[in-house]
Amino acid sequence: MRWNPFRREKRESQDYTYTIIAGQESANANAVRVAETAAMETVAGALSRALAGAEVEGDAFGWITPETLALAGRTIIRTGETVFLLTARGLVPVESLYWEGELAEHESDWTGVVTTFGPSHNRTRRVPRDRLIVVRWGNTPGRPYEGKGPSQFATLAARASAESERAAGDDQASPVANLVPVPNSVNDQDGGDNDNLKSLRADVTAAKGAALLVPTTNDGFGEGRGAAPQRDWNPTRLGPNPTAGQVTAADHAFNRMLAACGYPPALANPANAQSMREALRQWHMGTVQPVTRLIESELSRRLDSPIRLKLDTYGLDIAGRASAFKSLVAGGMDLQQAASISGVLADDG
Numbered sequence: 001m002r003w004n005p006f007r008r009e010k011r012e013s014q015d016y017t018y019t020i021i022a023g024q025e026s027a028n029a030n031a032v033r034v035a036e037t038a039a040m041e042t043v044a045g046a047l048s049r050a051l052a053g054a055e056v057e058g059d060a061f062g063w064i065t066p067e068t069l070a071l072a073g074r075t076i077i078r079t080g081e082t083v084f085l086l087t088a089r090g091l092v093p094v095e096s097l098y099w100e101g102e103l104a105e106h107e108s109d110w111t112g113v114v115t116t117f118g119p120s121h122n123r124t125r126r127v128p129r130d131r132l133i134v135v136r137w138g139n140t141p142g143r144p145y146e147g148k149g150p151s152q153f154a155t156l157a158a159r160a161s162a163e164s165e166r167a168a169g170d171d172q173a174s175p176v177a178n179l180v181p182v183p184n185s186v187n188d189q190d191g192g193d194n195d196n197l198k199s200l201r202a203d204v205t206a207a208k209g210a211a212l213l214v215p216t217t218n219d220g221f222g223e224g225r226g227a228a229p230q231r232d233w234n235p236t237r238l239g240p241n242p243t244a245g246q247v248t249a250a251d252h253a254f255n256r257m258l259a260a261c262g263y264p265p266a267l268a269n270p271a272n273a274q275s276m277r278e279a280l281r282q283w284h285m286g287t288v289q290p291v292t293r294l295i296e297s298e299l300s301r302r303l304d305s306p307i308r309l310k311l312d313t314y315g316l317d318i319a320g321r322a323s324a325f326k327s328l329v330a331g332g333m334d335l336q337q338a339a340s341i342s343g344v345l346a347d348d349g
Contacts, residue, residue: 037161
């Protein structure tokens, strides 16, 4: 059959299917990259460690451990929710959860299908809502049962952050070398005994960054000044060399993702002490404490016991307390009384 340039091409329907599948795979790959970015790990790690340092009050069985709270903080940021199964032996982290509940508008009527994992097996089962501890970063009225994380709400910032880090990784993975232009050797160029550059090549290879004394190239390696390069030993570097615009764009994407996660960018960027203290106060008041309150509320309902997670907030406003203490003492107040009123003394006195 001859090829006809005027004949319209017929596309198979399978092409469309492959396109859809490829698009889904690309979206899934992007979601994985977002979860693995430095911005996500910065916030997930910070919240994980902040919750792990909380003092637990009201846990009669000792099930709420620092490890449990640390995992809760990390998964809330990375996936948008944290889920634990309440068993007779304690809390078991849940990897996979979907809900069932026909015409069940109230969450108390839902049934969860959960999958838990051990080192060599996994188990899937249906459990009532009361046996599940679920804390969500956020959700929507149309899908109230599905927790959504900051990267799912701020999708454009998440994509920008992921792509900037991917581009930086590709750039850093490029070959690194110093290219040194030299004239052709007078005799052999294959490294044989007659190659008058053989010893120089060996010295350069063995230098490993050390200084190397070499003869001038002004005589063109014996070929005369006409064969000499314009500049004496002028190496050119081959390797990663991001532009200033790329670096700035990556920094902006990183900071926007931090802000979307409720983490003040000043905590992850160079700043003075006053800015750092204010950023830390905003982080605890705007993110850590509200998330802690959500966890307390859910734990108290499911364990049928008032649970409190007490955070150490003494250092959040230490500069303000020190200033108040100084003013009170300057006004003639007794040191002990001034320390008590200003809050300079810790709660345990």
